Amino acid sequence: MVKRRRLEAPSTDDLTRIEAEFRSETFDRAASVRGIAPIAQVAADSASQFQPDGADSRAARARAEADAARLHAAQDSGLLMVDLPLEQIDEDAMIRDRMTMGEAEMLELRQSIASHGLRLPIEVFALEQEGRAGQRYGLLSGYRRLLATRGLRDLTQADKYATIRAIVRPRADAGNAFVQMIEENEVRENLSHFERGRIAVIAANHGAFANTEDAVDKLFGSGSKAKRSKIRSFSLIFEELGDMLQFPEQLTERRGLQLATALRQGAESQVRQALSHAAPEDADAEWAVIEPVIRQLDKGVRDPGRGGRPKRPATAHGWLDDKTLRTSSGVTIRRSSDSRGHLLRLEGAALTTELVDSLMLEIRALLER
Numbered sequence: 001m002v003k004r005r006r007l008e009a010p011s012t013d014d015l016t017r018i019e020a021e022f023r024s025e026t027f028d029r030a031a032s033v034r035g036i037a038p039i040a041q042v043a044a045d046s047a048s049q050f051q052p053d054g055a056d057s058r059a060a061r062a063r064a065e066a067d068a069a070r071l072h073a074a075q076d077s078g079l080l081m082v083d084l085p086l087e088q089i090d091e092d093a094m095i096r097d098r099m100t101m102g103e104a105e106m107l108e109l110r111q112s113i114a115s116h117g118l119r120l121p122i123e124v125f126a127l128e129q130e131g132r133a134g135q136r137y138g139l140l141s142g143y144r145r146l147l148a149t150r151g152l153r154d155l156t157q158a159d160k161y162a163t164i165r166a167i168v169r170p171r172a173d174a175g176n177a178f179v180q181m182i183e184e185n186e187v188r189e190n191l192s193h194f195e196r197g198r199i200a201v202i203a204a205n206h207g208a209f210a211n212t213e214d215a216v217d218k219l220f221g222s223g224s225k226a227k228r229s230k231i232r233s234f235s236l237i238f239e240e241l242g243d244m245l246q247f248p249e250q251l252t253e254r255r256g257l258q259l260a261t262a263l264r265q266g267a268e269s270q271v272r273q274a275l276s277h278a279a280p281e282d283a284d285a286e287w288a289v290i291e292p293v294i295r296q297l298d299k300g301v302r303d304p305g306r307g308g309r310p311k312r313p314a315t316a317h318g319w320l321d322d323k324t325l326r327t328s329s330g331v332t333i334r335r336s337s338d339s340r341g342h343l344l345r346l347e348g349a350a351l352t353t354e355l356v357d358s359l360m361l362e363i364r365a366l367l368e369r
Helices: 013-022 038-049 055-076 101-118 145-154 174-188 193-205 212-221 225-241 254-264 268-276 282-297 353-367
Strands: 081-085 122-126 137-141 164-169 318-321 324-326 332-338 342-349
Touching: 101 145, 137 164, 137 254, 174 212, 193 212, 193 225, 193 254, 212 254, 212 268, 212 324, 225 254, 225 268, 254 282, 254 318, 268 282, 282 318
Parallel strands: 122 164
Antiparallel strands: 081 164, 122 137, 318 324, 324 332, 332 342
């Protein structure tokens, strides 16, 4: 028979010991006060462990955030200079406005960079897609500086010429990119009349502008009305004879305007035919081929073998001689000079007071450039 165990009431010492053990096994924090939910206990525990930063730490963090914001703003605005590997720059991302690069000029530029470093950074823009050779940037301005630096790298194999200092400009639309290139070269380089007309036609053909007229107005908007009119004349020369002329960038302003006038009168086929049978060695020789065609057109010679009712000979217009120009409206302009300066005499029924006032303003704009 199993002996039954006798139960006895715990003593005061036993109760004290049991209560102490119970307390040691439960959450011993002020938050465990009766009536507070467990999530509140967790929040109170986290708050008790948080150590707030001091004033110096908060000020340092604020300065770092402000510096980072200014850095990003400067980068987005194209105000930061970076050193870019030459292989990452595509100089053909845009059609250039310069046609020729003189070897003497390039040699002088290479010598300057070798002696004094690159004093002026080039300007680039990020390409939407990588170029054929993995380029990441398109050249906006600094074509000659880029070529000179590449020439020094190929010549010396020096690591310092493997990169070039550049400013990454914000991405612009095609029209603005052409305008930026023109503005840079108009200031730093002497573009020929033909180069100005050529880039206007190319920019329009690439869809950057509505047409050549719009391209000239936008690209050379800071120029006078007379200057833009001349550029349009050379644009016409590029459109109709750009593939035939061998020395177009050496066309003087006067010769170019004469040629443009002849082209507007329909002389394209005659000029192209004359150039196709010639092999000029320089610009003067090329003009010697073109000029007779222009003079023949100005004379307005009528074939006597043609029948029909005799017509009144058309009044010749264009350059009548070295000092006389007659416009299609019948106005004759003669120039002369004396000890005090140059004189222009205008004659013709089309001259009005308003027209003369407009001419005065155009002359003023030309002289104040």
